[in-house]
Amino acid sequence: MNAIFTVIFLISLTVIAVISPDGALTALMNGAEKALVMAATLFCVYAVWMGLSRLAEKSGLSGAAARRLKPLTKRLFKTENDRACENISMNLACNLLGIGGAATPHAVKAIDELEKEENSFAQKLLFIINATSVQIVPTTVIALRSAAGSVSAADIFFPSLICTAFSTVLAAAVFILGSKKWHW
Amino acid sequence: MALVIPLIFIAVFTFAIIKKVKIYDEFSAGIGEAIKFTLSVLPCLAAIFMMCELFEASGLSDKLTELLSPVFSFFGIPSELTKLVLIKPFSGSGSLAYLNGIIETYGPDSYISRCAAVCFGSSETVFYISAVYFVGLPRKKLAAPIIIVLVSTFLTTVLACLICKVL
Numbered sequence: 383m384n385a386i387f388t389v390i391f392l393i394s395l396t397v398i399a400v401i402s403p404d405g406a407l408t409a410l411m412n413g414a415e416k417a418l419v420m421a422a423t424l425f426c427v428y429a430v431w432m433g434l435s436r437l438a439e440k441s442g443l444s445g446a447a448a449r450r451l452k453p454l455t456k457r458l459f460k461t462e463n464d465r466a467c468e469n470i471s472m473n474l475a476c477n478l479l480g481i482g483g484a485a486t487p488h489a490v491k492a493i494d495e496l497e498k499e500e501n502s503f504a505q506k507l508l509f510i511i512n513a514t515s516v517q518i519v520p521t522t523v524i525a526l527r528s529a530a531g532s533v534s535a536a537d538i539f540f541p542s543l544i545c546t547a548f549s550t551v552l553a554a555a556v557f558i559l560g561s562k563k564w565h566w
Numbered sequence: 567m568a569l570v571i572p573l574i575f576i577a578v579f580t581f582a583i584i585k586k587v588k589i590y591d592e593f594s595a596g597i598g599e600a601i602k603f604t605l606s607v608l609p610c611l612a613a614i615f616m617m618c619e620l621f622e623a624s625g626l627s628d629k630l631t632e633l634l635s636p637v638f639s640f641f642g643i644p645s646e647l648t649k650l651v652l653i654k655p656f657s658g659s660g661s662l663a664y665l666n667g668i669i670e671t672y673g674p675d676s677y678i679s680r681c682a683a684v685c686f687g688s689s690e691t692v693f694y695i696s697a698v699y700f701v702g703l704p705r706k707k708l709a710a711p712i713i714i715v716l717v718s719t720f721l722t723t724v725l726a727c728l729i730c731k732v733l
Binding site: 383386387390391393394395397398401405406408409410412413414416417418420421423424425428429431432433434435436437438440441442443479486487489490493494497502505506508509510512513514515517520522523526527528530531532533534535537538540541542544545546548549552553556557560564 | 575579581592593595596597601603612614616618620621623625626665669673674680687695698699702706714718719726733
C-alpha cells in the first residue's frame with residue numbers, strides 16, 4: 383500500500399505541477415472533504431449495525447450462531463480462537479445478507495483477534511473472501527435499475543450470483559493452495 | 567427484501583429481552599464502538615481519497631482508461647465499462663455514481679448496463695477494504711492477497727460480460 387500510494391501520489395502531483403499547478407491544493411482538499419462526508423455516512427451505517435450487533439453479542443445470539451458454524455470456520459481458517467470465530471461468522475452472515483456495512487466492523491475485530499495467535503493465513507483469507515464480494519442479493523444494484531425504469535430489474539440476480547461465487551472461490555482456492563507452497 | 571431489516575431488529579431485540587440484556591445501555595455502547603471505529607478509519611480514508619482526487623485531477627485517470635480500453639476489449643469487456651472496472655477497487659461511492667451514469671446513458675436493460683450492474687455487484691472496493699481491515703497492523707504484507715483478488719476480479723468481469731450475452 384505504501385508503494386502504490388507514493389507512486390500514484392507523486393506521479394499525479396508531477397503531472398498537475400506541469401499542466402495546472404493551482405489545481406493541486408483544490409484536489410487535496412476535495413479528497414479530505416470527501417473522506418469526511420464518507421466517514422459521516424459510514425458512521426451512520428456502523429452506529430445502526432454495531433448497536434444491534436452488540437445486543438446480539440450480549441444476549442449470546444452471535445455466540446450461538448458462531449458455535450453452529452465453528453466446525454466450518456475452524457477448518458477453513460485454522461483457528462481455535464472463539465472470539466475470532468464468532469466475528470468471522472457474523473462477518474460472513476452480514477455479507478450474505480447484503481449488509482456489507484455491518485460486516486466490516488466484525489472483520490476488523492476478527493483480524494485483531496487473529497493477530498493474538500499470529501494467524502496471518504486466516505487474516506488474509508478473510509480479507510480475500512470479503513474483497514471478492516460475497517453477496518446473495520445485490521440489493522443496491524437492483525434498486526438502482528428499478529429506479530431507472532428497468533422492465534426486470536432483478537434479472538441480473540443469477541449472473542451476479544454466478545460471478546460473485548466464481549470470484550470468491552477462485553481467489554480463495556488460489557490463496558489456500560498457494561500459501562501451502564509460498565507462505566503468503 | 568425490505569422486510570428483512572425490521573425483522574432482524576425485532577428478532578434480535580426480542581431475544582435480548584428474553585436474555586435480560588439492558589437494551590438501551592448496550593445499544594448505546596455499540597454506537598460508542600462505532601464512533602471509535604469510524605475515527606480509526608478516517609485517516610486512511612482521507613489519504614486514499616486525496617490520492618484518488620489527485621489522480622483524477624491530473625488527467626491520468628482518463629489517460630489510463632484510454633490506454634486500457636483496447637486491452638479490456640480484447641478480453642470481451644466493452645470499452646464503456648473500462649472506467650467502472652478501474653474505479654471500483656478504490657471507491658464504492660465513485661463507482662456507484664459511475665454505474666448510475668451508465669444506466670442513465672444506455673438505458674437500464676441494455677447489454678452495457680446489465681454488464682455494468684453484474685460487474686459492480688460481484689466486485690468489491692479492494693484497496694479500501696485492505697486499508698480498513700488492517701488499520702491496526704500497517705506492517706502486514708498484503709501484496710500477494712491483493713494481486714490474487716484483483717486478478718480474480720478481472721477474470722470475473724470477463725465472465726460477467728460473457729454471461730450477460732447469453733442470459
